[in-house]
Amino acid sequence: MSWTPPRQSHRWPISSLLFMALTCLALPGPLAADGGITRAPDGAESVIPETVLPETVAAETVIAQAIVALGGAERWQAIDSMELRGDYSTFSTTYPFRILRQRPNLYRFEHYEADMQVIVAFDGSKAWWHNQLPLFAGVTWPTAPAIPYARGFEADAEFAGWPFLDAAERGHRLTSLGNADLEGIDTRAVEIGLANGSVETWHFDAATSLPVARIARAAWVGREVESRTFFDDYRQVDGVLLPFHLEIERGNLFAEMSVDDAVLNIEIPADSFSFPRPPLLVDLENLVGTWQVISKTRPMPNLPWFESPGMATIEADFDGTILREKLHFLFAGRPRQVHRTYTHDRFTDQLKIVHIDDLTHHPNIFVGAAQQQDGAFVASNVESGTAWGLGGPVMFERQTLNPVGKNHFTMVWEQSPDGEHWLETASFDYRRADGGTSGN
Amino acid sequence: MTPFRYNIPAPLTVLGLAALLLAPCLGAEETVPQPHSMTLDKASASWHQFRGAWRSGYATDTGLARSWPAEGPKVHWKRPLGEGFSSLSIADGRLFTSFSDADQEILVAFDTTSGEEIWRRPLGPKFEEFFGNGPRSTPTVDGSIVYALGSRGRLLAASAEDGSIVWQVDLQQAFPITQPQTLTPVGATPPGPQLPVYGYAGSPLLVDDLLVVETGARNGRSFAALDKQTGDRRWTALDTEIGYSSPVLVEIDGRRQIIALPGKEVVALSPEGELLWRHDWAWTTSQPLFVPPNRLLVSAENDAGALMLQVRPQGGVQEIWRSGRLKNAWNSSVRVGDYIYGFDNATLRCLRAADGQLMWAQRGLGKGNVIHADGLLIVLTDKGKVVIAEASEQGFEASGEMQALSGRCWTPPALAEGILYARNHEHLIALDLRPRAAGESSDAEGSRR
Structure with a gap:
């Protein structure tokens, strides 16, 4: 049989279900969600994490372990910029993408959505985008996105996409959410309150300490929705690990990013991040x-x-x-x-x-x-x-x-x-x- | 560098043993769906309309191959097809669908054995839209007549034999949409009768001698039942914004109900056009799913999730559970036994129908459409891969896959007599899902790529 298994196969044996049920009964609070189910007629429920196990590790410890797993603080500190290239799929079509990043939080993401080129950027203090899609800006020139989108782009602009790298220096707040079961993955969950007010939940693999998921609220077509980003296929680049495959579920959007090439400490023209003047x-x-x-x-x-x-x-x-x-x-x-x-x-x-x-x-x-x-x-x-x-x-x-x-x-x-x-x-x-x- | 892979937690032995003892209490897997309370008998239970005989994504086919060789199932045939999201209906050796060429939408009939075109009939001017051009609605076949709705509202009853027109109604003229829609694109609202933003998308529903369509007109004319022989108006009902799913006929407590999802609600009409009940819901393009004997699952994208309703014998509905773990978009869920299988964005999930308990989640398929037959889940991913797996609440273990199509594949596939039909905006393919005879190759003679 030639079947190549998908990237994950998450399932719950009956034993896990029973254990989850027992755990949920034992643990009060918002993290003991019963599989995303609510019986109240109104209100959207939190769906992550699935369940919480008793053991907890301090958030700072989880983050420190993650940074070690990713190559160590010293190597990361030596990285000032990066360029990622590869394929990006949305609306079921695939096009090339390019991401430029420079410390502390300069960001430029060039990609396509529904056959139209989109540029999203953050210049260190404010976001801009060039988005012709009628669902969004709908015009052929760069504009400032609406505030909810801008807040999301600012979060995306955290160096390497990871706000935990220099969390304290950047004014981010860390809170341990304990151990979690993220759809079959045993993780440690950390809530990161970004300096701009956004709140994200990050899941780190309990075995490898690597980031596996980022859960946040994000703007999407006139509303705020849950945004789930999954990281895998970590590969070493100049002594650090980078995820070469990402999946993003945001509202009804599904995007998949496959990195083909990652270059660190690349010289990036300064105007790459600044708002393009007319x-x-x-x-x-x-x-x-x-x-x-x-x-x-x-x-x-x-x-x-x-x-x-x-x-x-x-x-x-x-x-x-x-x-x-x-x-x-x-x-x-x-x-x-x-x-x-x-x-x-x-x-x-x-x-x-x-x-x-x-x-x-x-x-x-x-x-x-x-x-x-x-x-x-x-x-x-x-x-x-x-x-x-x-x-x-x-x-x-x-x-x-x-x-x-x-x-x-x-x-x-x-x-x-x-x-x-x-x-x-x-x-x-x-x-x-x-x-x-x-x-x- | 070894690619990182997720770790799946090992079962906890002690609790696993306890669970084994309790397993019978949790309900055994049921791979054969319970019969739907419908008027169709098995002989007519073909895939003659959108999402099959009961509009539930279920085909009565049995004897399907449980796994596939490396090259996938045999390609029965493959042929070019134009743009469109119209799904496939099969009856009496013919496949009906619609597509658009450079100028117009076209209803077309193919021979299911050879893939040869038998006839075609214009269905109105071409419809162009951001997410993809072409017709959305799927033809409905009733013996010698096929009913088809173009994106611009041309409703056609044509001879299944030769495509000759039996009758036709222009919904835009007969039931004009005169009020602005919530989902009006950026820009000025055009004056006069309007076209639904995404075009007329619902597939006509047969109810006895009536053909029920959603018109989107207001003031008691949002739904219309036409005489299926003549196209004459029999009744109209409701004042709702047009939806983009298709009505479903179910029977609950001995009473037949037409379930539809106009605007942001679930409604039930009697076959006579009387409003039986309505319930607030969310805007969606997915289908309501009947869960016998008296429940309905609805699901919508973004943060809406899923809602299980129970229809009360005395009238009205009761919310049984909601879940944020099942958010159907243009894809609808299926029920196999006591479990619901469906896409939550790009994660395929299994939920227990009784209480919404999440059983498993499977990523890696992208978005997709799922149907089922013979205890198998059959997934067509949004990029054209067909994947099969035994339907089980224990997990998703794929037993075959084939890259059948490419590009944007958002149209639900169809299954009839062991042949799976799938389309995108360029091709229509027929795959033989029956076990192969020894020595058969995957590529049938006469494929027209």
Whole structure:
């Protein structure tokens, strides 16, 4: 018979059932659950662990034994980063995956779900994901996940996925839950209260001390559900043991991860973990700073140009998703203020500038394509519907950011009655006032 | 490096001895299911509808091979098939299912002996959806007529002989869904009659001279019984959000009841369309499972778990037990004797029907559909592997496996006259589960891959 047994075969002989029943009768408290059964009509019950045996070992001892089994604290301390590659299956389809980890808790997980690529990451302080699935973010650009998901990703970001490695230093709380029978596996269970408030139950094999399961609550499609992760197929990599096979049951999701390759202490580019800025704003990143501005303006087309000094500050918010500019200058000898935001409209893939000044008090929206061939960014309000109506005729406006260097750029304002013939009305010469960097 | 393996705790000798003495009290294994209280006689107990004669995942076949050789059972035939989750119905040497091509859904009949297509009939425009395209509903066969429901609501009664149309009803037009559904996808709600988010998925149920379908329309028209000969409306009932499982006909205390899972509840209708009882439950795509003489198991994914109900003779139901250990998704459980076997996400579990006691758990199969016959559990995993094991509350000991299909295999298989039929979005395969004659190879002549 050629049958290859599945990875586990968990079953309870009658003797075990009887023993479980006796044990459950003897042990009060929430861990003496009778096989996940409740007879009360309402409420979801805790389903893990199955039953508890009398012997208990201190949580710190369980964790210490686990770390020894995994290769020892000294070897683990010598590991600063890792990259895992292999196959990841969800929705019954299999694709390659890659995980990047760096101490203390930087994390990036690239995989596919339902034939769509998903990136989940934690930058050390906050989570982001790139998830096009309609059940989740449903958009084609990176976003911050809802708080319950973010909390889960932060937990996933614990180095090697194991919060017990440096539990005390990371502010996690350990509580022994005693010995347990996890569906046929004799384990020691430890509750880990993460510093972010999440609570997980970890099961360590009583014989090998290796982690075999992680049970947690996790966000899943608009609800919080039980999430069970099982670890097996441990293999040695540079003196430490890593699980090369994981199964995850989360709500109705089943995911299976098979590691093909694990590399430790790999050089990982720093921006692997940080929120990806919108591409158009990456091109404008040099705008951030404090600038001395020379403005050249004229109140009417046939009047002479008026030149005066000004000042501008431009800041980035939301991980570079928005640039906010405050510009002060003199217009025909009178102080003027302009506030502008620069964003990348992902739906139209265009630069969008929202311009409000203290003269019109009107949000004027300029929309433009990506960087022009000559390096300029050109945006107009011809299509945005915000052009100023002069008591009837509409006067369109256009703004052009000329090559944005590290320490210098220019901006030109123009007006047009028809969107085709443009007349320059103002120009601004920005020179960095905050020290800047070498180069242009 | 030796791969890590789980340790299974050794039985405790003393307690094991005590348990042996007590074993008779716990109930002996019963591999042959008790007869269901149904009107079908054994002669008609084929797999003529979704999940078999009683919609319970049970086939009356006997004499199946108890184990398989390394290469698995003989491939009776294999042929291409289009997208869809529609399962297979078998009657009188013909297999009926539906699939979609590039533009439309199609009801099709195949010869069970050769796998040759006999006829096909359009079933409506193609349905596309995130989890997979194509029809969901399984045809129901009643002698010379096959009833099929397309994802967009086209209900067809066709001649089983040649596919000619006997009658047809457009459920979207006859019973429009005018209220927003709970599970409306992100985006604007389309005006006018709506399509169920996952398409019309329930399989038509025969009740005497009636064909019962779930319409999802509101205001007393969520379920409809049509004259099976003419398609004329006989009765309508209930005001419930459309579900994605199929109604089941059971008989409890001498009274026949149509059990269905619309929206987030369990309901029972009489064959005349009268509401007998209803009980709050969870949204699910799995099937209610009749546990004779008077119990019903329902199960749902996420944290809902399983609920065993007992139908009271005087009306209404009583909750017997709940369990977080059995969370059926698109797969439904089966009952073999006194035990329930079913998938809890990707863990196959055995629970004692009487009280929900967990008997064993088996991972390593992924998600899957389980059916049973001849005391065997037959599992089709979500990645196309077929695995058999004796149904036993003592544990899951696989005695054969075969990678029959690949890709996403979420459709329950069918079993009739010793042949197991399974499909995915590309192929339909027939496996001969009967013991092989000496020298037979696993690959039958004429397979069309």
